[in-house]
Amino acid sequence: MSPGRKPIDELIAEEQKKADEARAKIAALKLRQRAASRKKDAHRKIIVGGAIMAHMRIDAEFRKAAQDALNKAVSDPKHRAEIPDLLDEKAFALAMKAEAKQAAIEAKEAKAEKQAPPPKPPAQ
Numbered sequence: 876m877s878p879g880r881k882p883i884d885e886l887i888a889e890e891q892k893k894a895d896e897a898r899a900k901i902a903a904l905k906l907r908q909r910a911a912s913r914k915k916d917a918h919r920k921i922i923v924g925g926a927i928m929a930h931m932r933i934d935a936e937f938r939k940a941a942q943d944a945l946n947k948a949v950s951d952p953k954h955r956a957e958i959p960d961l962l963d964e965k966a967f968a969l970a971m972k973a974e975a976k977q978a979a980i981e982a983k984e985a986k987a988e989k990q991a992p993p994p995k996p997p998a999q
Contacts (some may be wrong), residue, residue, distance in 0.1 A: 931961070938967065 881889075931938040945962055949955055955962060960970035 920967070931967075932971070938964075942967075 927941060931941050940962065942962055945958065957968045
């Protein structure tokens, strides 16, 4: 072997190390890609769910179709317990009344805050 040349075993070890590092980097990138994909999917579900819930409030025929779909698709009792107002027309009506009542209370409080005199500065 001439001076300055590495033995083949060393060259193999160096290339194996590079390959291992490349595999680790690829795995990290794939993990990042999956995380980004899950985040995007969750965001899309929030947007679609919000749009559907908003449309359920204004279109009774659509609400009935959505309730039918949800009653077929959501079978886990724990999940059903989170959305009773979206599964049943009576529960929906009660939820809308409660929401309207809360909105009226908040509007009344906001009006009272506007009409209240400004607070006096503390005495020194």
